[in-house]
Amino acid sequence: MSHRLTLDGVKKSFGATAALRGVSLGVGEGEVHALIGENGAGKSTLMKILSGAHEADAGRIALDGAPFAPRNPHEARRAGVAMIYQELNLAPDLSVAENIVLGAEPSCLGCLGWLRRGAMRDTARRALAELGHGDLPPDAPVRSLSIAEQQLVEIARALAGEPRVMIFDEPTSSLTQADAERLFAVIARLKARGVSVIYISHFLEECRRVCDRFTVLRDGESVGTGALAETPMAEIIRLMVGREVSELYPRIAHTMGEVVLRVDAAASESGGLAVRAGEIFGLFGLVGSGRTELLRRIFGLDAMAAERIAIFGREESSASPPRRLAQGVGLLSENRKEEGLMLRRSLTENLTATRPIARAGWLLRGRERSATRDWISKLSVRARDPEQAVGELSGGNQQKIALGRLLHHDAKILLLDEPTRGIDVGSKAQIYRLTGELAAQDKAVLFVSSYIPELLGVCDTIGVMCRGKLAAVRPAAEWTEHTLMEAAIGTI
Amino acid sequence: MNALRRFFSFLSPLLALALVVGLFCALLAWKDVRDFQQQHEGTAFTEAFAKMRAQPDEAFTGLNSFITGGAWKKNLTQTAIVAVGALGMILILVSGGIDLSVGSSVAMCSVFVAKSLNTGSAPLTAALIAILAGAAVGCVNGSLVAGLRQNPFIVTLGMMSVIRGLALWRSENQTVNLNGDIGESWLLNLLAVEEPGKFWPLPAGVWLAIALSVLVAVVMNRTVFGRRIFAIGSNEATARLCGIRVRWTQVAIYTLAGVLFGIAGALQFSRLTQGDPTGGPDLALDVIAAVVIGGASLNGGSGSVFGAVLGALLMTVLRNGATAMAWEDWTQRVIIGAVIVAAVALDRLRRKER
Numbered sequence: 118m119s120h121r122l123t124l125d126g127v128k129k130s131f132g133a134t135a136a137l138r139g140v141s142l143g144v145g146e147g148e149v150h151a152l153i154g155e156n157g158a159g160k161s162t163l164m165k166i167l168s169g170a171h172e173a174d175a176g177r178i179a180l181d182g183a184p185f186a187p188r189n190p191h192e193a194r195r196a197g198v199a200m201i202y203q204e205l206n207l208a209p210d211l212s213v214a215e216n217i218v219l220g221a222e223p224s225c226l227g228c229l230g231w232l233r234r235g236a237m238r239d240t241a242r243r244a245l246a247e248l249g250h251g252d253l254p255p256d257a258p259v260r261s262l263s264i265a266e267q268q269l270v271e272i273a274r275a276l277a278g279e280p281r282v283m284i285f286d287e288p289t290s291s292l293t294q295a296d297a298e299r300l301f302a303v304i305a306r307l308k309a310r311g312v313s314v315i316y317i318s319h320f321l322e323e324c325r326r327v328c329d330r331f332t333v334l335r336d337g338e339s340v341g342t343g344a345l346a347e348t349p350m351a352e353i354i355r356l357m358v359g360r361e362v363s364e365l366y367p368r369i370a371h372t373m374g375e376v377v378l379r380v381d382a383a384a385s386e387s388g389g390l391a392v393r394a395g396e397i398f399g400l401f402g403l404v405g406s407g408r409t410e411l412l413r414r415i416f417g418l419d420a421m422a423a424e425r426i427a428i429f430g431r432e433e434s435s436a437s438p439p440r441r442l443a444q445g446v447g448l449l450s451e452n453r454k455e456e457g458l459m460l461r462r463s464l465t466e467n468l469t470a471t472r473p474i475a476r477a478g479w480l481l482r483g484r485e486r487s488a489t490r491d492w493i494s495k496l497s498v499r500a501r502d503p504e505q506a507v508g509e510l511s512g513g514n515q516q517k518i519a520l521g522r523l524l525h526h527d528a529k530i531l532l533l534d535e536p537t538r539g540i541d542v543g544s545k546a547q548i549y550r551l552t553g554e555l556a557a558q559d560k561a562v563l564f565v566s567s568y569i570p571e572l573l574g575v576c577d578t579i580g581v582m583c584r585g586k587l588a589a590v591r592p593a594a595e596w597t598e599h600t601l602m603e604a605a606i607g608t609i
Numbered sequence: 610m611n612a613l614r615r616f617f618s619f620l621s622p623l624l625a626l627a628l629v630v631g632l633f634c635a636l637l638a639w640k641d642v643r644d645f646q647q648q649h650e651g652t653a654f655t656e657a658f659a660k661m662r663a664q665p666d667e668a669f670t671g672l673n674s675f676i677t678g679g680a681w682k683k684n685l686t687q688t689a690i691v692a693v694g695a696l697g698m699i700l701i702l703v704s705g706g707i708d709l710s711v712g713s714s715v716a717m718c719s720v721f722v723a724k725s726l727n728t729g730s731a732p733l734t735a736a737l738i739a740i741l742a743g744a745a746v747g748c749v750n751g752s753l754v755a756g757l758r759q760n761p762f763i764v765t766l767g768m769m770s771v772i773r774g775l776a777l778w779r780s781e782n783q784t785v786n787l788n789g790d791i792g793e794s795w796l797l798n799l800l801a802v803e804e805p806g807k808f809w810p811l812p813a814g815v816w817l818a819i820a821l822s823v824l825v826a827v828v829m830n831r832t833v834f835g836r837r838i839f840a841i842g843s844n845e846a847t848a849r850l851c852g853i854r855v856r857w858t859q860v861a862i863y864t865l866a867g868v869l870f871g872i873a874g875a876l877q878f879s880r881l882t883q884g885d886p887t888g889g890p891d892l893a894l895d896v897i898a899a900v901v902i903g904g905a906s907l908n909g910g911s912g913s914v915f916g917a918v919l920g921a922l923l924m925t926v927l928r929n930g931a932t933a934m935a936w937e938d939w940t941q942r943v944i945i946g947a948v949i950v951a952a953v954a955l956d957r958l959r960r961k962e963r
Contacts, residue, residue: 418849439852448850456846461910462839470840470851475833482831522851 119182121146121313122198122282127176129162136162138337140176144282149304149314151324151345154334155357155567155602160317163334164284167315168200169193180281199275203287205267207259214241214255217274244273247310248303265296272303276312283307284315289323290405301327319403321350321606333357351599358569358598366574367546369553371395373577375430377561378446378530380415382424382587389424390580390587392530392561397552399576399593400565403605407585408565409451412532415563416448417441428530442471447528449519451535451565453512457519460508464500465489467507467518471526492521497547513544520548530561537571549575569598583607622903622919625952629923630676633930637671640934644671675933678808684925685811686800689818690715690876692921694896695903696825697747697869699917702900703829704862705842705909706754706761710769711870712892714746716885717776718874722796723785723884732796739878740871746772747867748860755856769893776886785884799879814876818918821869826914838862843910895924898945902952923948 120143129137137159144150154160165171167178169187178185180196187193190200207216214237223236241255250269259267268288275283285304289297304327307314316328324331325345332342333356341356374394381389392398402408413419415426417436425432428444438448450457458467465485474485489503496517500510507518516536523531533552537545552562552575566572572579573593580590581604589604645657645668652660661668674680694711701708718739725735746768753764799814829835837858840848848855878884901907902923903916924945931941 438849439854442852450846450850456844456850459840459843459847459910462843466836466839470836470847470853473833473836478833480831480833480836 120144121148121181122185122315123177123179124163125177125179127163127166127173127178129166129171129174136337137166137173140334140337140339142332142339142342144313144315146313147308147311148330149308149316149328151328151331152315152317152334153321153324153331153353153357155569158334158357159337160334161286162337164200164286164317167193167198167282167284194278194280197279197281199278199280199283201268201271201275201283201285201288203290205264205271207267207271209260210258212256212258213245213253213262213270214238216259216270217241217244217255217277219274221278240277241273244277245269247276247306248273249306250303263296265292265299268292268300269303272307276307280312282313282315284317286317287319288316289318289320297323319606321353325350354599354602358602366571367550367553369550369557371397371553371556371559374559377429378415378563379427379430380411380424381427382422390590392563394529394561395556395559396578397556397562397564397576399572399579400563400582401567401569401572401579401601401605402582404567406582406605408582409534410585411582411587412448412534412563412565415441416446416532418448442526442528445527445529446532447471447523447526447530448532449523449534449536451538453515453519453539458507458515461506463504464493464498464507464510464518465503468492468521468525471522488525492518492525496521496524496551513540516540516544516548520551528560530563531555532563532565534565535567536564537566537568545571569601572601573598581605619913619915622913622916622923625902626919626923626926629926629930633675633926633933634672637675637930637933638669641669641671671933675930677806679806680929682802682805682808682811684922684929685815686802687929688918688922688925689800689812689814690873690880691892691895691899691924692818692918693821693869693873693876694892695899695917695921696821696914697866697873698896699900699903699905699912699914700825700829700838700862700866700869701761702897702905702907703842703909703912704838704859705845706859706863707765707897707907708747708750708863708866709762709765709893710746710750710772711873711896712889713769713772713776714743714867714870715874715877715892716888717746717772717779718743718871719878719881719888720776720780720785720884720886722875722878723787724779726791726796727785727788732794736796736872736875739875740868743867743869743871743874744864745867747863747865747870750867751860751863754863755859773886780884780886782886784886787882796875797879797882799876801879814879817872817876821872822914822918825869829914834858834861839910841909895921898949898952899924901956902949904956906956907953920952 122144124140124142127137127140140159140163152160162171166173169190169192172186172188180198185196187196187198208219211219218237218240223233223240238255242251245251245253248269253266253269259270262270288300292300304314316324318324328345330342330344331353332339333353334340335357373396376391377394378392379389400408410419414421417438417440421436426436428446454460468489469485474481474488486503493500493503498510498514498517500514507515510518520536536548549571552564555562564572564576573596576593578590579593579596579601581588581601583605584607588607642654642657642661645661646652646654649657666673694715698708698711721742722735722739725738726732730738750765750768753759754761795813799817800812802812803810829838837848837853840851840853841855841858845855877888881888899920900912900917902920903913903918905912905917927945927948928941931944
């Protein structure tokens, strides 16, 4: 059987990290193909290759039998591969019609020319009508539309370019149920038109409704493919998580003490969250399930929602980072480059930012430097000297500095948001060891991660968040990869 | 290796200054020889140069007007106001902000000094009033930027006009001359040049600018407050994460800068011996250019006090060099503008290399 789009053994590495280790996949004409995988399985890298943002290192990609290797997004679009991103790419102040023809405006006299407004409206109307939404006013500014309508405009724009393949990245993540239904109808129309669709979603139920076949990605490899109607859900989940545990998680003996952090969420279905001194509490969930937001509320970076947060038994109606730091709470940001670190400033400045070594406002620079040297050797950071800019270090070493800030602050409650994201295996192992050592020193660790094996390997207790709520909390021993994924997807 | 690199980035504004001075020396010497040739027709260039070498003091008039001690005293004296302004501006720029209202603030403060002297205040009181007025303006700027989370460019662009208006209102639309009965005082002589031919003694205002430079450099590099300025400018999100009260710190930064603008206003008054509400229209340009030539980034997070002061000096040297060359005003403006753009381009190139 010949496919419209064929991928064969596609590989891609970023430095020493292999993002894709061999992906093969075939999508037929008029087929809706689900691409399923955990966070970090390589879905987004694959999409970036198809849309021309990255180039593959190895492997073959063919579109209708001809080799397809776009060097930039423009080439990909011209070849007939269109992307509908999770974040919409529209010009909010332009009208619906202007957005639909954007970049391909009908005009006389070439690019210098006069915009043919009539033709522009016709193109827009035709594209919208084909989607079954000919009623959307072509002159309305996009800003005035709902999210679902904006998404339609985006799809219509892609359709106006006569695409052969359309890729949807988590298209329903910000839609209501009714809007999602309408989107499914639009996808059915695309399918009837012969457009091949790749549909990326975490929601397996949704994939089952919309898609014909699926491919599961895991750790950068395609591990299974088949027809959705014939494959039981349990089998797909097994494919998603069923990896061998190859990394070593050192267990350092630690005992739990008093509850030091308690979150009582009025809106929560379960009993809320309580973290004890000397406990490593894991928090699992899909991207967008509200874990980072919860951490930021605990730390006082965002305003509290309908919940009560008690630190060391003391409950306060409002919180701020300075207050939390004074109480001994520290937050490691998931976004190291944009929030976690001042990349152009020195290791010393980054490490001592929450607790500068100073007397009466006067910095003791010599002592700061020697303290930094101590942390560099304790955390085995590969760095030249304390005055070096932190941005010059590798990702893993940067992360150690960001974590070192919490250690230097001597935080008693550590909120770690994706502490091992995007770092090498060696640094990961060190961070696991360090987390164990912190618990052994009677510190409470709240460990947010999207990587199930590390949660099972490192944590004492694991809670799962789903759609903004804490869905379930159990001791780590009572969870399996399978049940964690089920809880996160919301099937239990 | 790292230390060496830091040393060079520290020296680079000094090297730029040396380059400009050297260039003007060469240009002026060349011009002096050409003038000599015109006076003595028929002399070849080398011959003229040799004759002039015999009596350099009389022959190289243009060059002498540029590099003698007296000329450098003039350079420093003219730099003092821009340098003090640049000290305030560097606090703001490093924190990731900008203040376009500096020219108006300085003019307003100079009006305040003249007004209060005329109403019989002691010189010290008058100076303190100027400083307070500057601080108040800075506090308003900082509160608008931090409290309303507005873009500092727009806020201070608006304030530039507001403050200029206040200065005109206070001065009743005219320059404020001193009453005849006010005698000599230290405030009037801050930038008065004694013994113009020699380098020493330097006017008190120059010493004041030097002392303030040291003070600001120490605050920025040796105190927790200074550390916070850099933190906010290099990554505001990180600063917040690290428990820095970003908005209060911003208000403090603009206020402190306002104090320095107030002092610059007192110096401005001292130079003109009158309060001019329309004075210093180009001051914001000069001050921001000085800081940027000195290696500060307009995106915040980096900058050096030493560099900013040298940047201010560099611009005075450019102006006076151009005057000695008898270039017209428009040429000077073109050259100074080009130097600013070149400095920023060079800085970008240097950063890329890292």
